[in-house]
Amino acid sequence: MLAAVLQVREGRLQALLWQRAREPFAACWALPGGALAADETLEESMRRHLAEKVDVREVAHLEQLETRSDPQRNPTRRELATAFLGLVPSGVDPSVPSDTRWHPLDELPELAYDHAEILLSARERLRGKLSYTNLGFALAPPSFTLAELRDLYAAALGHPVSATNLQRVLLRRRLLEDTGERRHYGSGGGRPATMYRFRSTRLEVTDQFAVLRPPTMIS
Amino acid sequence: MLAAVLQVREGRLQALLWQRAREPFAACWALPGGALAADETLEESMRRHLAEKVDVREVAHLEQLETRSDPQRNPTRRELATAFLGLVPSGVDPSVPSDTRWHPLDELPELAYDHAEILLSARERLRGKLSYTNLGFALAPPSFTLAELRDLYAAALGHPVSATNLQRVLLRRRLLEDTGERRHYGSGGGRPATMYRFRSTRLEVTDQFAVLRPPTMIS
DNA sequence: TGGCGTTTTTGCCTCACAAGCGATAACCTC
DNA sequence: GAGGTTATCGCTTGTGAGGCAAAAACGCCA
Structure with a gap:
């Protein structure tokens, strides 16, 4: 059970990794994770293990990815691993153990097991x-x-994003709402920007995939 | 390890189920599956177990869904299960064991474990x-x-689909190609329809999700 | 107090594509 | 060959993404 915990830090998408002390893959970096206990679901267990690395309340989203099952993925013994995606909001700076660091995804160190694939x-x-x-x-x-x-x-997607287009898309979908506050930019002038927040903090699918929709049946 | 094997039969989306003989869930219907052997991946194992139910060559697509981990999902002992989605092309009628039947998804019998959730x-x-x-x-x-x-x-999506729109969408995306053959409808007249085939039989994502695309950068 | 630079926001336009509908094409049977 | 049937194409509409530039809303400084 492993998690790719991602956060945008310093304008770059980064992942939480810890450095292994022992073989196999000594000195390589690895995803946080651990073993499943008898009375917990995979997600509960994942949150429990993550609590050793970061404050779990800071993980705003956690979802299952693929379960990795290549018999060779662990050279010492057969081991399955269910991978998760965890997201930490920008701004918070969790205190992490001394063997743990954030690494930009486009500048990864050598990773243990199949963890590089999982990150991608x-x-x-x-x-x-x-x-x-x-x-x-x-x-x-x-x-x-x-x-x-x-x-x-832009950091998460890996390509430039237009603020005006982003605004229209997210507002039309009613994902954002005005908090009423305004904020000025640094010391030099400029129109103060309106502060938004996300209307919901639970995952919602917004795009109807725009194809092969049910017919309108107006007539 | 379980698979929801789906096929459109008699105009309806149906699932391959077998009837349990023993407790727990005796007489309930269950998804085909089995245990993982030491030297195989989950997908290999899934194909191996499916071979007992249907000719595996008839499974045109197999992909991993979620790994279910509720400690209570199996009342007798703790058991994780990785669920798969398997698809069988319409037209083939695999010979199945005597305890195994196809069931329309909108008319399911009582199912064992959490298999109803997996099917949905x-x-x-x-x-x-x-x-x-x-x-x-x-x-x-x-x-x-x-x-x-x-x-x-229409059977898979659960709502009516317009043939003309379907044609335009799939042709514009270049997913279909003309086989050159034509086919007449039954005995009564009508213009013969052109026979198409899918250009590729491997999964390809065609819609770019239409939002937050990278800018064109023409200038 | 008014101009200027800066940043944000809004309005207008275009483009791509899905979807609806009617017209046309291509067969059959009688 | 007329009429019925089915398939296909073309025209049109609507919606949303995306680009661009004008307008709005500040701070700063003369």
């Missing part, structure tokens, strides 16, 4: 869901300006 | 992917008319 598929899942769900809530702080949100999306 | 999530996955991938290849026979394909999609 976690990023793919995140990128997909950012486009057709409200998953942005799990990357964003409680309130934010659209420029800040644009930078978050 | 399998159907959701199928419906979603029919809209933004070429997954239709796994439900369709090697060649077909558009009217036949429309009926397949």
Whole structure:
């Protein structure tokens, strides 16, 4: 049981990794995880293990990815692992153990087992869901300006994002709401930006996939 | 390890189920599955177990769903199960063991364990992917008319589908190709329909989710 | 107090694609 | 060949994404 815990830090999408002390893969970096206890579900267990690395209340979203089952993935003994995607909102800086660090996804160190694959598929899942769900809530702080949100999306998606388009898409889908607050940019002038928040902090699918919809049947 | 094996039969989406002889859940219907051996991946194992129920060559698509881990899901002993979605093209009629039958998804008998939930999530996955991938290849026979394909999609999606719209969507995405053959409808007249086939029989994502695309950068 | 630079927000336009509908094409049978 | 039947194509509409530029709302400084 493993989690790819992702957060946008310093403008880059980063993953929480810890450095192994022992063989196999000594000195390699690995995803946080652990074993399943008798009376818990995989998700409960994952949250329990993550609590050793970060404050679990800071994990805004946790979902199952694939269960990895290659007999060779662990060279010492047969081991299945269910991978999770965890997201931490930008802004919080969890205190982590001394063997644990954040690593930008585009500058990964040498990883243990099949963890590099897991990280990439976690990023793919995140990128997909950012486009057709409200998953942005799990990357964003409680309130934010659209420029800040644009930078978050750009870091997570890996390509530039237009703030004006992002605003229209998210507002039309009614994912954002105005908090009433305004914020000025740094010291130099500029129009103060309105602070938004996500209307919901639970995953919702917003795009109807736009194809092969049921007919309208108006007549 | 379990599989929701789906096929469109007699115009309805149906699932392959076998009837349990012993407790727990005696006489209830269950998804085909089995235990993982030491030297195989989950997918290999799933194919091996399915071979006892149907000819595996008839399973055109197999993908992992969720791994179920509720400690109570099996009342006798703790058991994890990785669920799969399997698809059998319409037209083939696999010979199945005597305890095994096809059941329409909208008329399910009493199911063992959490298998009803798994079936519904399998159907959701199928419906979603029919809209933004070429997954239709796994439900369709090697060649077909558009009217036949429309009926397949309608059965799988659970709502009426317009043949003309289906044609335009799939042709624009270049998922279908003309086989050159034509086929007449029954005995009464009518213009012969062109027979199509899917250009690829491997899963391909076709819809780019239409949002938050990278900018065009033409200038 | 008014201009200027900066940043945000809104309005207008275009484009792509899904979807509805009617017209046309291509057969059959009688 | 006329009429019925089925398939296919073309025209049109509607919706949402995306680009661009104008307008709004500040701070700062003369």
